[in-house]
Structure formats: C-alpha cells, structure tokens
Amino acid sequence: MAPIRNAAVIFAEVPTGYPEAGKHLKYVQDRTIDLDTVDVQDGIVTKNLVVSIDPYMRGRMRDADKKSYSFEFTLNEPLQNFFVGKIVKSGNTNFPVGQYVYGMGVYEEYTVHPKASTDHLRLLSEAQLKAGLQLTTWVGAAGMPGQTAYHGFYDIGEPKKGDTIFITGASGAVGQIVGQLAKREGLTVIGSAGSDDKVKWLKEELNFDHAFNYKTADVKAELAKFKPLNIYFDNVGGDQLEAALDAADNHARFIECGMISQYNERDAHGIRNLFLVVAKRIKLQGFIVFDKFSDPEFFEGFYSKIPKWIVSGELKIKEDVTKGLEKAPEAIIGIFRGNNFGKAVIQIAEDN
Amino acid sequence: MAPIRNAAVIFAEVPTGYPEAGKHLKYVQDRTIDLDTVDVQDGIVTKNLVVSIDPYMRGRMRDADKKSYSFEFTLNEPLQNFFVGKIVKSGNTNFPVGQYVYGMGVYEEYTVHPKASTDHLRLLSEAQLKAGLQLTTWVGAAGMPGQTAYHGFYDIGEPKKGDTIFITGASGAVGQIVGQLAKREGLTVIGSAGSDDKVKWLKEELNFDHAFNYKTADVKAELAKFKPLNIYFDNVGGDQLEAALDAADNHARFIECGMISQYNERDAHGIRNLFLVVAKRIKLQGFIVFDKFSDPEFFEGFYSKIPKWIVSGELKIKEDVTKGLEKAPEAIIGIFRGNNFGKAVIQIAEDN
Numbered sequence: 001m002a003p004i005r006n007a008a009v010i011f012a013e014v015p016t017g018y019p020e021a022g023k024h025l026k027y028v029q030d031r032t033i034d035l036d037t038v039d040v041q042d043g044i045v046t047k048n049l050v051v052s053i054d055p056y057m058r059g060r061m062r063d064a065d066k067k068s069y070s071f072e073f074t075l076n077e078p079l080q081n082f083f084v085g086k087i088v089k090s091g092n093t094n095f096p097v098g099q100y101v102y103g104m105g106v107y108e109e110y111t112v113h114p115k116a117s118t119d120h121l122r123l124l125s126e127a128q129l130k131a132g133l134q135l136t137t138w139v140g141a142a143g144m145p146g147q148t149a150y151h152g153f154y155d156i157g158e159p160k161k162g163d164t165i166f167i168t169g170a171s172g173a174v175g176q177i178v179g180q181l182a183k184r185e186g187l188t189v190i191g192s193a194g195s196d197d198k199v200k201w202l203k204e205e206l207n208f209d210h211a212f213n214y215k216t217a218d219v220k221a222e223l224a225k226f227k228p229l230n231i232y233f234d235n236v237g238g239d240q241l242e243a244a245l246d247a248a249d250n251h252a253r254f255i256e257c258g259m260i261s262q263y264n265e266r267d268a269h270g271i272r273n274l275f276l277v278v279a280k281r282i283k284l285q286g287f288i289v290f291d292k293f294s295d296p297e298f299f300e301g302f303y304s305k306i307p308k309w310i311v312s313g314e315l316k317i318k319e320d321v322t323k324g325l326e327k328a329p330e331a332i333i334g335i336f337r338g339n340n341f342g343k344a345v346i347q348i349a350e351d352n
Numbered sequence: 353m354a355p356i357r358n359a360a361v362i363f364a365e366v367p368t369g370y371p372e373a374g375k376h377l378k379y380v381q382d383r384t385i386d387l388d389t390v391d392v393q394d395g396i397v398t399k400n401l402v403v404s405i406d407p408y409m410r411g412r413m414r415d416a417d418k419k420s421y422s423f424e425f426t427l428n429e430p431l432q433n434f435f436v437g438k439i440v441k442s443g444n445t446n447f448p449v450g451q452y453v454y455g456m457g458v459y460e461e462y463t464v465h466p467k468a469s470t471d472h473l474r475l476l477s478e479a480q481l482k483a484g485l486q487l488t489t490w491v492g493a494a495g496m497p498g499q500t501a502y503h504g505f506y507d508i509g510e511p512k513k514g515d516t517i518f519i520t521g522a523s524g525a526v527g528q529i530v531g532q533l534a535k536r537e538g539l540t541v542i543g544s545a546g547s548d549d550k551v552k553w554l555k556e557e558l559n560f561d562h563a564f565n566y567k568t569a570d571v572k573a574e575l576a577k578f579k580p581l582n583i584y585f586d587n588v589g590g591d592q593l594e595a596a597l598d599a600a601d602n603h604a605r606f607i608e609c610g611m612i613s614q615y616n617e618r619d620a621h622g623i624r625n626l627f628l629v630v631a632k633r634i635k636l637q638g639f640i641v642f643d644k645f646s647d648p649e650f651f652e653g654f655y656s657k658i659p660k661w662i663v664s665g666e667l668k669i670k671e672d673v674t675k676g677l678e679k680a681p682e683a684i685i686g687i688f689r690g691n692n693f694g695k696a697v698i699q700i701a702e703d704n
Binding site: 059068069237241250256257258259262263268269270271272274275276277278279280281282283284285286287288291 | 411420421589593602608609610611614615621622623624625626627628629630631632633634635636637638639640643
C-alpha cells in the first residue's frame with residue numbers, strides 16, 4: 001500500500017485569550033503514514049475513532065516553560081487527549097490487531113504508540129464491548145469526565161442524604177453525572193447551565209430539583225429559594241462561585257473541579273467574599289482526577305458501577321458528537337463559549 | 353458598703369470601616385454595682401482582672417440582623433470577650449469566693465454571671481495557679497488563641513516533618529504559637545509581620561527559618577527563596593493569600609484562620625488566582641475554634657501540653673498588655689492597624 005493521509009489538529013500558537021481556529025489550532029491534511037512500512041517495534045498503531053474534548057485542554061495550550069498539572073501541548077505537534085482507537089498493527093502480543101484501546105491519544109487519524117505509551121492504554125474487554133455503550137462514551141461518562149464526577153462528588157463532597165448541592169456547568173460532561181449521582185444519594189440537586197434548552201433537559205430528563213440559566217437568572221435569588229448549600233460542585237468559578245459562598249451553609253464542602261469562566265480571561269475575576277470560608281468553616285478543595293489514575297481500587301469501583309448504570313438507563317447521558325477531525329478546532333473552542341450541549345467529543349472515523 | 357464604680361467599654365455604634373474610640377467603642381464610668389445588695393441567686397459575681405482583645409471581635413461589631421458564627425455585640429451594652437476574674441460573691445458551691453475563673457466575660461470591672469453563664473466558665477485549678485503563668489496568659493497562649501493555633505495547625509494543616517509552612521500575622525497571638533509548634537515538628541517556618549522589630553523577634557527569639565516585613569518586602573520574592581509551601585496559616589487574607597497561592601506546592605493545605613486585612617474594608621480585596629486551588633489540588637479550609645469547645649478530648653490534649661511548655665520556656669510568648677479599661681477602645685482598634693506586638697490583652701485590675 002502507498003502512504004495514506006494522516007490528517008491532524010496541530011497546536012500552532014499559544015493563545016493569550018480565547019484560542020482561534022486556523023490560528024492557534026490548525027487542521028492540517030498534508031501528513032501521511034505508510035501502514036506497511038511504519039516501524040512499530042514493540043508498540044502498536046491505532047486507527048483513531050473518537051477523541052475527547054475537555055476544558056482542561058485549555059491549560060495545556062501554554063508556553064513550555066510554565067508548569068502545571070498536565071503536560072503542555074508541543075508547538076507544531078498535534079493536540080492530545082483521551083481517545084478510543086482500533087489496533088491496526090501491533091508488535092505487542094498484549095495488544096492484538098482488531099482490538100479496541102482507550103487512554104491518552106492524539107488528534108490525528110492514525111497514531112504510532114511506542115511501548116512506553118501502551119503501558120497507559122487499556123483494552124476494551126469483550127464484556128465492555130458487549131455492554132453496548134457507544135465508543136464515544138468510553139471517553140465521556142465511562143471515561144475521564146465520569147471518573148472526575150465520581151471522585152469529586154464522593155471523595156471530596158462527603159455527601160449525606162438530605163444535603164443540598166449546587167452544580168455549575170450542570171449539563172456538561174462532568175456536571176450531568178454529578179447531578180444524577182447526587183439524586184441517587186437523596187440530595188436536593190440544583191444546577192445551572194447556559195441555555196434554556198439545557199435547563200429544560202436538567203429538569204425534565206435528569207429530574208434536577210431546580211435548574212436555571214445563569215446568563216439570564218439572578219443566581220443569588222435562585223439559590224435563596226432552597227436551604228443553604230452543603231455542597232457546591234464548581235466547574236466555572238467567577239460570579240457563581242461568589243454566589244455559592246454567599247449561599248453556603250456552615251461546614252459546606254466546595255468541590256473545585258474547574259473554573260472554565262476564567263481560563264480564557266487575561267484578568268481573572270477576583271473572588272471578593274472568600275472570608276466566608278472562615279466564617280462558615282468551608283472546605284474548598286481542588287482536585288485532579290489524574291491523581292487517582294494509579295489507584296486500582298478507584299477504577300474497580302468506577303468501572304463496576306458506571307457503565308452498568310449507563311446501559312440500564314439509570315444514568316442518562318447526553319453527548320455532543322462532532323463528526324470529522326476537520327471540525328475539531330471549532331468544536332474545541334466552542335466548549336469555552338458553552339456551545340456544546342452535553343459531553344463534547346469528536347468522531348474521527350466510523351468503526352469499520 | 354455603698355455602690356462602687358463599675359466602668360465599662362460600651363458598643364455604642366456599628367462601624368462600617370475601622371471602628372473609632374469614643375464613637376463606636378466608648379469607655380463609660382457612670383455605672384455602679386452594689387456588691388452587698390446585688391442579687392446573685394445561684395450565679396456568681398467576679399472582679400474582672402484581665403480581658404482579651406482578639407481580631408474576631410470585629411465580626412461581633414455588626415447589626416443584630418446579620419448572622420455570623422459569633423453572637424453580635426448588643427448596642428449600648430458592654431463588649432464581651434474571654435477574661436479572667438476573681439470570684440467576689442457566690443451563690444454556687446462549685447464556684448467559691450476567692451477562686452479564679454476564666455471563660456467568656458464582659459468589658460467591665462465587675463460582672464454578675466447568672467447560673468447559665470457559669471456553666472461555660474472554668475475554675476483555674478490549684479495546679480494551674482501553681483504552674484506560675486501570668487493571668488493574662490490564660491486568655492492568650494493558654495487560652496482561645498493558643499487553642500486556635502493548636503487546632504488549626506494539627507487538625508487542618510496535617511503537618512509532616514520537612515514541610516514548609518508560611519504564617520502571616522506571625523508575631524500575633526495565634527501566629528507566634530503556630531510557628532513554634534511547627535518548629536517542634538521539624539518544619540521549615542517562614543513568617544511575615546508588620547514591623548522590623550517583630551521580624552527581628554521572630555528570627556532571633558523564636559528561631560523562625562525566615563521572617564520578613566510584608567509592608568516593605570516583596571512577598572513573592574521572599575517566598576520564592578524557599579521550597580514551595582506545603583502549609584499556609586492564614587491570619588490576614590488579601591495580597592499575602594494571593595502570594596501564598598502562587599507559592600504553594602501541589603496538595604498544599606491552607607489553614608484559613610482569619611483575614612484581618614479585610615475586616616475593616618468596605619470593598620474586600622478580590623482573590624484573582626483562586627484557580628490555583630484546582631491546578632495545585634489545594635485544600636483551603638476555614639475553621640472556628642469555638643467548634644471544638646464541646647470536645648473534652650481536645651481540651652485535655654491542649655491543657656496537658658501547652659501551659660507546661662510555656663512554663664518550661666519551650667514555648668516563648670509575647671504579650672502586649674494595656675493597663676486600664678479606659679485605654680481599651682484604642683487598644684482594640686490598634687490590633688486592626690497592627691499596633692500591638694504580641695498577644696493583645698487588657699489588665700483591668702491588679703490581683704489584690
């Protein structure tokens with residue numbers, strides 16, 4: 001066979017505010033791979049089927065000399081994120097051709113994973129495949145965002161039946177799972193989102209006790225309708241974090257998952273009522289789910305429950321699937337504007 | 353006997369910024385008590401010897417309709433705070449005349465404590481008196497501020513040998529104890545204070561590894577001289593809290609004891625880098641030592657160690673004693689300006 005196209009989305013320039021398609025993130029087609037001659041050694045080659053879009057990616061779009069919890073993207077190289085791929089060539093008997101793998105991948109059509117990278121990939125088992133989840137879900141509710149919801153809610157939130165929880169970004173990949181876990185545990189669940197459609201879905205499909213559009217509602221007034229907050233699951237920071245501090249009960253737990261409202265702002269919003277952390281004895285704790293990736297017990301607990309609940313319909317999920325890698329730059333930028341409705345994911349190729 | 357003077361410091365007006373002596377806090381002399389005829393019932397009367405000045409008192413100078421963790425002061429009534437007094441009249445055999453009590457008291461020369469109030473008072477035992485502490489110390493290092501340091505440092509800070517800790521308000525009632533507990537536990541201790549004299553004392557007398565004057569030093573540059581912070585003991589909030597977030601290591605613990613820099617500001621300082629709580633997985637936790645007041649084990653641990661260490665000199669203390677209740681308004685206001693050097697306390701009367 002001759003070399004075939006291996007299109008990719010490239011990190012072309014470090015953005016200072018919102019990234020722009022074609023400038024900071026570029027779709028490029030003039031790359032090839034020759035599957036016959038590529039030297040796989042003891043690694044594998046995957047045909048990439050789906051790749052995830054997650055807010056934390058904004059933090060990776062930075063200068064190489066700035067440290068953070070995630071590796072920065074390399075300039076002029078493709079973006080990376082969680083993916084599902086099918087093995088098309090293998091030099092490793094643990095990863096046979098034809099099997100599906102998931103883990104950290106690359107925004108391109110085919111990827112050569114050296115042995116060191118395969119150590120961090122997992123095979124989708126026969127049982128997992130038979131469960132019947134869409135492949136996209138293994139990077140969503142049954143993947144990193146689902147793990148983020150599960151870890152943050154249980155381990156940091158310390159939920160108790162009867163508690164009141166407020167979730168921002170509630171229709172997003174993480175928020176939608178947190179809200180449903182909280183309903184399961186008998187909490188009163190309040191969510192905010194950025195459109196009336198999302199709010200309607202939270203109320204009617206996910207049975208949130210209350211939901212509102214933070215762009216048009218008075219956040220403080222909405223929260224004042226309920227008992228003081230015992231838990232706040234923060235995906236956005238900024239004004240809504242301030243409102244949650246005002247509405248918090250004594251000894252509230254603030255699960256600090258992300259502050260997407262701040263990621264693209266050059267001048268971050270100052271939180272002016274942080275003194276309430278003292279007066280109300282609030283625990284405000286940040287976490288990164290990657291810290292749990294070396295904990296087999298955590299994965300066992302997660303994978304024994306979440307995929308099953310999704311299949312049975314106990315856990316409803318909403319995914320916002322964009323087809324085609326060429327649309328990825330716009331789709332990535334869209335999540336910082338709240339354009340996605342549900343878990344954002346790119347379908348790179350059909351599974352055939 | 354005829355009625356005698358019972359001067360007091362009155363809460364005369366709710367302040368909006370810094371309180372002023374003679375306006376918001378008034379010393380008044382035209383009050384009397386008749387020790388012969390006062391109806392003590394099953395309570396006691398104390399001659400008040402020392403009364404504490406603590407930053408949290410600013411929070412009690414508020415309108416009665418605002419809720420907080422501490423009871424508000426009552427307009428036109430005397431201020432209240434921790435005190436030591438001598439029992440001069442008693443209707444309760446548990447509290448014999450001539451004994452010393454400590455607990456919550458009143459900014460006046462003599463106080464009638466009804467039975468319900470005596471339930472929250474403690475007698476200074478023979479052993480405690482023999483230990484030889486100054487009476488002022490029972491409202492300082494061996495009282496609420498010492499308990500604040502002890503609880504915050506151990507229970508929220510989770511200190512480990514080799515950790516780096518930064519303490520603001522380091523020469524104050526709480527900070528000076530935290531720093532010395534941290535040295536005992538093998539931590540690297542950095543402190544900031546508001547004058548060169550205080551800085552010198554922290555370095556030379558308390559053996560802090562480093563100390564600096566936050567008014568003249570570049571806080572970020574000072575913190576950058578050491579390993580990233582594992583623990584931040586926050587007494588001040590504001591700019592130094594921002595600098596501590598910048599200087600924090602992953603998984604740092606922020607012990608949020610107070611934010612004195614914000615108490616008298618109408619427009620609180622916005623914390624602009626709170627996103628670092630997520631990126632660095634910081635636990636930022638507020639606490640109020642009053643929550644431990646119903647925990648006998650906590651008091652047992654505290655009183656079995658701290659007074660002994662003070663007597664032996666293992667724990668050095670510095671108190672800023674103002675003599676005379678008439679000087680109390682200025683002295684209270686002074687702690688918000690950082691005028692005190694060490695634990696601020698009023699000596700109301702000599703023990704005779």
